[in-house]
Amino acid sequence: xxxxxxxxxxxxxxxxxxxxxxxxxxxxxxxxxxxxxxxxxxxxxxxxxxxxxxxxxxxxxxxxxxx
Amino acid sequence: xxxxxxxxxxxxxxxxxxxxxxxxxxxxxxxxxxxxxxxxxxxxxxxxxxxxxxxxxxxxxxxxxxxxxxxxxxxxxxxxxxxxxxxxxxxxxxxxxxxxxxxxxxxxxxxxxxxxxxxxxxxxxxxxxxxxxxxxxxxxxxxxxxxxxxxxxxxxxxxxxxxxxxxxxxxxxxxxxxxxxxxxxxxxxxxxxxxxxxxxxxxxxxxxxxxxxxxxxxxxxxxxxxxxxxxxxxxxxxxxxxxxxxxxxxxxxxxxxxxxxxxxxxxxxxxxxxxxxxxxxxxxxxxxxxxxxxxxxxxxxxxxxxxxxxxxxxxxxxxxxxxxxxxxxxxxxxxxxxxxxxxxxxxxxxxxxxxxxxxxxxxxxxxxxxxxxxxxxxxxxxxxxxxxxxxxxxxxxxxxxxxxxxxxxxxxxxxxxxxxxxxxxxxxxxxxxxxxxxxxxxxxxxxxxxxxxxxxxxxxxxxxxxxxxxxxxxxxxxxxxxxxxxxxxxxxxxxxxxxxxxxxxxxxxxxxxxxxxxxxxxxxxxxxxxxxxxxxxxxxxxxxxxxxxxxxxxxxxxxxxxxxxxxxxxxxxxxxxxxxxxxxxxxxxxx
Numbered sequence: 001x002x003x004x005x006x007x008x009x010x011x012x013x014x015x016x017x018x019x020x021x022x023x024x025x026x027x028x029x030x031x032x033x034x035x036x037x038x039x040x041x042x043x044x045x046x047x048x049x050x051x052x053x054x055x056x057x058x059x060x061x062x063x064x065x066x067x
Numbered sequence: 068x069x070x071x072x073x074x075x076x077x078x079x080x081x082x083x084x085x086x087x088x089x090x091x092x093x094x095x096x097x098x099x100x101x102x103x104x105x106x107x108x109x110x111x112x113x114x115x116x117x118x119x120x121x122x123x124x125x126x127x128x129x130x131x132x133x134x135x136x137x138x139x140x141x142x143x144x145x146x147x148x149x150x151x152x153x154x155x156x157x158x159x160x161x162x163x164x165x166x167x168x169x170x171x172x173x174x175x176x177x178x179x180x181x182x183x184x185x186x187x188x189x190x191x192x193x194x195x196x197x198x199x200x201x202x203x204x205x206x207x208x209x210x211x212x213x214x215x216x217x218x219x220x221x222x223x224x225x226x227x228x229x230x231x232x233x234x235x236x237x238x239x240x241x242x243x244x245x246x247x248x249x250x251x252x253x254x255x256x257x258x259x260x261x262x263x264x265x266x267x268x269x270x271x272x273x274x275x276x277x278x279x280x281x282x283x284x285x286x287x288x289x290x291x292x293x294x295x296x297x298x299x300x301x302x303x304x305x306x307x308x309x310x311x312x313x314x315x316x317x318x319x320x321x322x323x324x325x326x327x328x329x330x331x332x333x334x335x336x337x338x339x340x341x342x343x344x345x346x347x348x349x350x351x352x353x354x355x356x357x358x359x360x361x362x363x364x365x366x367x368x369x370x371x372x373x374x375x376x377x378x379x380x381x382x383x384x385x386x387x388x389x390x391x392x393x394x395x396x397x398x399x400x401x402x403x404x405x406x407x408x409x410x411x412x413x414x415x416x417x418x419x420x421x422x423x424x425x426x427x428x429x430x431x432x433x434x435x436x437x438x439x440x441x442x443x444x445x446x447x448x449x450x451x452x453x454x455x456x457x458x459x460x461x462x463x464x465x466x467x468x469x470x471x472x473x474x475x476x477x478x479x480x481x482x483x484x485x486x487x488x489x490x491x492x493x494x495x496x497x498x499x500x501x502x503x504x505x506x507x508x509x510x511x512x513x514x515x516x517x518x519x520x521x522x523x524x525x526x527x528x529x530x531x532x533x534x535x536x537x538x539x540x541x542x543x544x545x546x547x548x549x550x551x552x553x554x555x556x557x558x559x560x561x562x563x564x565x566x567x568x569x570x571x572x573x574x575x576x577x578x579x580x581x582x583x584x585x586x587x588x589x590x591x592x593x594x595x596x597x598x599x600x601x602x603x604x605x606x607x608x609x610x611x612x613x614x615x616x617x618x619x620x621x622x623x624x625x626x627x628x629x630x631x632x633x634x635x636x637x638x639x640x641x642x643x644x645x646x647x648x649x650x651x652x653x654x655x656x657x658x
Contacts, residue, residue, distance in 0.1 A: 030432035030453040031269040031378050031492070 113182035114154035114252075114289050119146050121250045124293040128630045129154075129338075130239040131282040131306035132255045132623075133275060135263040136229035139179065139255060140188065140201040142609035143240030146249055149188075149195055151181045152239075154252045155285040159274055160259030161206035173281070176259075177206055181252075198608055207257070223260065226499060228606045228613035231257060234309045236605025238623035239630075250634055254285045258310075264500040266493045267378060268312040272323045275310065275544075282306055283330055283338065290337035301339035303633040307626040308544065309619035311348050313355045314380045314490035315543030316449060317582070320438040324547040328442060331549035331641075340633075340640045344626040345545035346618030347554040347587035348579030352516070352523055354508040355491040357534040364478040365489065365534045367456075370505035371472035374460045377507040378492035379477070383450040384485045389415055389435040395452040395482035399429065402473030408480065409433075409452075421454075428470040429456045442548050450483075456507070474510060488539065511535050525576055526568065526584060541579035541587065542618075549642055551629070553622040554578035554586030555593025562628045564650045565590045578618055588646055591624035593617055 121127035138144075139153045146152060159176040187204060188196040202208035208224045223229060235255065241248040256278035262271055282304075290302040315321055319328065327343045350356075359365060359381070369377055386392050398408035399421060407421035409431045421429040432453040439446050454477070457470040479487075489509070496504040514533035518524050527537050545552040554565050555575030565574070567584030575593050578586035594600045594616055601614030602624075629645060639645045 030434070031267055031376065031455060033432070034376060034430060034455045035269060 113180060114285065114292065115152075115181040116150045116185045118148045119150035119152055119181055119185075119249060119252070120296070121252060121293060122246070123250050124296040124298040126634050126636070127250045127252065127293055127298070127302060128633045129286045129289060129302055129304045130251055130253050130626065130630050131286065131304060132231075132235045132238055132253065133258065133278045133282070133306065133308045133310065134231035134234045134255070135258045135260070136223040136226075136607070137231035137235045137255050137257045138198065138202075138224055138229070138605075138607045139184070139207070139257075140198040141232070141236070141240070141605065141607075142243060143236055143605055144253055145243050147243045149185075149243075151184045151188075152241075152248060152251070152253050153179075153181055153184065154254050154289050155180045155281075156253075156255040156257060157278065157281050158205070158207055158257045159278070160257065160261070179205055222499060224607050226607060227611060228604070228615065229499065230263070230309070230497075230615075230619065232607045233604035233613070233615040233620055234307065234623045236623075237602075237620055238305075238307045238626040240605050247631075247634060251630060252289060254282045254289070256281055260500075264497065264502070265375075266312075266495055266497060266504065267375070268310075268493070271310070271312070272321070275308070276323055276326055279306070279326060279330065283341070287337045294337070301337055303630075304338050304341045305344060305626050305630045305633070306341065307344045307623045309346050309622050311346060311542030311544045312493050313348065313350050313353075313540070313543075314378065314492040315546075316382055316436075316438075316451070317488075317539060317541065317543050317546040318438070318449070319440065319547040320436070320449070321543060321546070323544060324550075325440075328547040328549050332442060334640075342626075342629060342639075342642075342645065343545075343550045344622050344629065345542055345550050345552055346622040347545070347552050347581075348540060348542035349555075349575075349577040349617045349619075350493070351525075351537050351540045351577055351579050351586075353506070353540075353577075354510065354514065354535055355493070355506075356540045357489045357509055357511070357536050358486045358539075359479055359489045359534050360486045361479050361482045361484065363534060364476050366510040367475040367477050367491070368508045368510045369456055369459060369470065369472050369475055370507060372460045372503065373472070373494075373505035373507075374458050374502075375494055375504050376458055377456040377494055379454045379507075379509075380488075380490045380492065381452045381454075381479070381482075382488040382490070383483045384487065386435075386448040386450070386483075389437075389448045389450070391448075392450070392483040393481050394433055394435075395450060395487070396480045397431070397452065397454070398478045398480050400476040400478070401428070402471050402475070423471075427457065429454055431455075460503075489534070509535055523576055525574070526580070538580045538584050539582050541581045545587075551589060551625060551642055551645060552581070552587035553618060553625045554590045555616075555618045555621045556590040557592075557594050557597055559592045559595075561591075561652075562625050562649050563590045564588070564646055575618070587618075588642060589625050589649055591621040591628070593621040 139156045144152050155178060157173060157176055157178050161177040188201055190196060202224050239251055239253045258274055262274050286304050293302055331341050331343060357365060367379060381395055383392060383395060394411060396409050398406060400406050401423055405423045407423050409419040411417045411419050411433055416434050419431045420427050435448050435450045437448055459469050459472040461469045491507055491509060494504050495506040511533045514535040515524060541552060555578045557573055557575060565585045565587045574586050580586055592602050601616035602620055603612055604615045604620060606613050632648060633639060637648060639648055
């Protein structure tokens with residue numbers, strides 16, 4: 001989630017990006033990470049950059065899927 | 068051993084961005100401050116109908132409520148003319164209706180404002196749309212997030228009573244005929260079903276932080292309107308957050324806690340004072356907290372047939388630098404005698420899989436967190452090892468192997484020389500949600516649960532022999548410098564000051580304890596007596612009532628008491644002054 005200033009609205013929300021969501025939810029707890037990437041999560045843990053990107057997107061989907 | 072997440076788990080930079088944006092408006096920047104008023108009453112929708120605007124803007128106090136299933140159309144939140152006192156409510160779990168949603172600045176969910184709600188409810192014949200129809204038309208009831216009719220995670224407002232109905236009613240419910248009802252406008256956030264159903268709070272900070280920002284944002288706009296109507300000076304705000312977890316650092320370092328402190332300590336705003344009121348928690352005697360040293364062991368009781376992971380956290384002491392102390396390592400002895408151990412391979416932060424019989428039965432995360440306390444300027448490090456046990460009832464046999472239930476022996480094999488906190492995260496099932504979640508606990512034969520009389524011991528012995536502790540079980544979300552932590556009292560004596568060592572005949576035994584042994588800063592009734600639990604609270608529909616127990620219902624009574632005191636002109640700028648006010652025994656008349 002990002003916050004941007006807007007002359008008419010003051011601080012306001014802007015739509016969340018996957019990267020932002022990761023920062024906020026990962027701050028929440030390692031459990032959020034485990035529920036996304038753990039044995040039951042949508043992505044296997046790997047070091048490949050493409051898979052890392054996939055994991056971020058998976059987390060974003062997990063969270064956005066709850067909205 | 069696998070690689071840790073590709074980014075630090077604590078995203079300091081992102082959080083700082085949020086704080087900087089708040090600070091922009093805090094520093095008296097003319098554009099930022101005046102920027103609120105042009106939007107009011109224009110295309111974004113008015114916050115309150117003229118008939119619901121505070122009758123005395125000089126005295127008005129804004130009440131913020133963050134909860135779940137808040138019945139915003141309830142009569143207790145209306146004026147005598149039937150207009151809504153709810154200036155704005157963000158239903159985070161409702162289907163979005165952009166671009167029609169008021170404000171259009173929310174990333175998800177739907178916002179309703181007072182004027183829009185009044186227009187929606189007003190029928191051509193002059194009557195009001197029923198509460199149920201209002202909830203259905205606004206997506207608060209019966210609709211999934213995609214807007215289609217369907218089963219939600221929980222009954223929400225379809226139930227006789229909801230947590231949000233009880234909490235919001237106790238905090239801000241007033242008779243429409245009360246002459247002061249209009250002077251207590253409400254800004255609310257209804258948290259999504261899934262968030263509340265997951266009692267571990269794994270995803271909670273994102274939503275709760277956003278909820279706090281929303282309330283502050285809308286309260287600033289309402290304050291600007293009050294100032295235009297004649298109010299001089301800032302407007303007080305009381306925000307009730309009857310929500311919490313059982314693990315986490317209890318040192319005020321959580322981002323969610325720092326955000327509350329930052330807002331509460333800001334004295335250069337449209338809003339002041341801003342008080343956050345939170346419950347002390349209900350888990351004092353649940354065997355979820357302890358203190359453990361290197362070389363010591365404790366049993367972790369993992370329940371069978373549990374479809375959710377179980378979590379225990381071990382928090383090290385403060386360190387000036389991450390390399391000052393050895394990293395925490397542990398071993399597990401499973402019920403069948405198998406042994407698994409963490410191995411972080413000399414990495415400071417990382418993830419370690421614990422295997423048994425070729426199956427991953429748990430995963431450990433070790434993090435060294437750099438902590439910066441913004442009020443004191445202190446900087447230090449703390450390490451946390453989070454051990455997550457796989458569910459004992461796998462929900463997907465293709466992906467998960469069930470962990471064994473029973474007693475797992477946890478032994479700290481390495482780590483700092485000083486004693487460390489060990490906390491089991493909450494994982495119980497709320498009665499209003501279907502499904503199964505089962506709470507894990509710590510077990511230690513040396514723990515003395517009952518005294519000679521057979522009654523539970525309310526406090527730790529002077530020389531505890533057990534790893535388990537009652538002190539330090541208070542809600543981690545209330546561990547900052549400013550929040551008012553509320554414990555549950557037995558019987559009704561209004562709002563009183565909480566003290567260490569109060570007996571079980573005065574304080575609910577489940578009330579979490581601060582490290583000092585006090586069940587919070589203040590007490591309010593959570594049970595009628597030791598035998599009759601709960602207090603009378605609002606149901607979801609006007610006229611309905613139900614009992615609800617716990618510190619969740621104690622906190623909003625303090626929020627109400629505080630708001631009414633501020634409305635009467637009491638000067639209560641901070642936590643200490645509020646406690647002193649309660650010590651004076653000043654109780655506003657019960658509305």
